[in-house]
Amino acid sequence: MRRETLAAVTLSALGVGLAAAQALTAGDGTTAVVAIRTGPMLAVAAAVTYAGGWATLRDVPGGETDRLLAWTVGGGATVAAVSTLAVLGVAGSIAVAGLLLDGFTGGALLGLLVGVYDVRGRADRDRIQAFARSASALNTYGKALNSSQTLDEISALCVEAVEFLIPGDGAAFLLVDETDGEPAVTVVDSTLRGDEELAVLESLAAAVEPDEEIEAARYAETTVELGGDSPEAALVISVRTDRGRATIVSLSTTAEIDYDDEDVDLLETLAAHASTALAGVETQAAVGVE
Incomplete structure (x- = not known):
């Protein structure tokens, strides 16, 4: 399996895993809890899964897919850690597992959005640099043509x-x-x-x-x-x-x-x-x- 395909499949699997974990934890709550807390988190997990599928179908270059995956995982881990530490510092005792899961799910979406911005910014920069190099080379051809x-x-x-x-x-x-x-x-x-x-x-x-x-x-x-x-x-x-x-x-x-x-x-x-x-x-x- 190619590296870009592996990274995209991993991103989709991450979204599926987050959705499954959210669905399992939702079974302990009321309908209102599911609607208010779990519903948005399932939507976030679906967005992560869609991003991985999109990267697979569009054959996004491996380096770009790797960055998307890294931003998603990094964003999820960062938000989960910070939110858990912050709440524990105030409350002292709380269900850590649920807080970590929600923090990671929300952070994953944040990281994914930042990753998309990063990838598109790098692509635009590379395109502009390539055009500048081509324009410079074309100027050389122009001088040769004029002579x-x-x-x-x-x-x-x-x-x-x-x-x-x-x-x-x-x-x-x-x-x-x-x-x-x-x-x-x-x-x-x-x-x-x-x-x-x-x-x-x-x-x-x-x-x-x-x-x-x-x-x-x-x-x-x-x-x-x-x-x-x-x-x-x-x-x-x-x-x-x-x-x-x-x-x-x-x-x-x-x-x-x-x-x-x-x-x-x-x-x-x-x-x-x-x-x-x-x-x-x-x-x-x-x-x-x-």
Whole structure:
């Protein structure tokens, strides 16, 4: 059993155990006691059990599940100890078992909530740091693009940047020639090979028109077959050239990969750099002809 699954199952088992203990102690009280004291505690135990089940089904990474379990157990133990010591200091004599159980159950929920906040905060921090690193790397690619002298250099840098910075199974740089009316698609560079891949790339390149503002288009569950499997998603962007447009594509063929807003921002920034580089190459070519 994997570590993350074990931690999630342990969290669920903890909730079930707390619910069972609360149900057993409720048998000694009246209906009013059950409604006022035991009912809320059973709800808390159910919340802990649900959290463990959610972590199991959502396949939360092991480190995050471990932190949830640690916060839950730690919160329960802390509240149980503090509340018991505080009450004993005042009352002197009391049913310790029931107080420990209630304290641990309530503290478990408190710890779980703090754990969720901690896990989400760490995830947001990691995402922001990863985006900052990608943006820094993209700035380096942008400088290289702006110093490019040929279309092949621009194409190779764009494909390399997409492969390195954006999740996916392949990337491509295409040109769409619109000078003769009917768009003619040329694959300049691609990490995707085969006739099926080319068909997908050409259909995506033809579908995305460049706008006044550079905006990436996300496609989900595309219907064109790619090597016998339908690609799950694609991220496509086009920029205007003197003969038509240039298109950059990132393709995902697995359900595990899903493009988010950060990926869109990175591709749009890359396209802006590519557009400037293409304009420079076109200007040099025009000056050379003259």
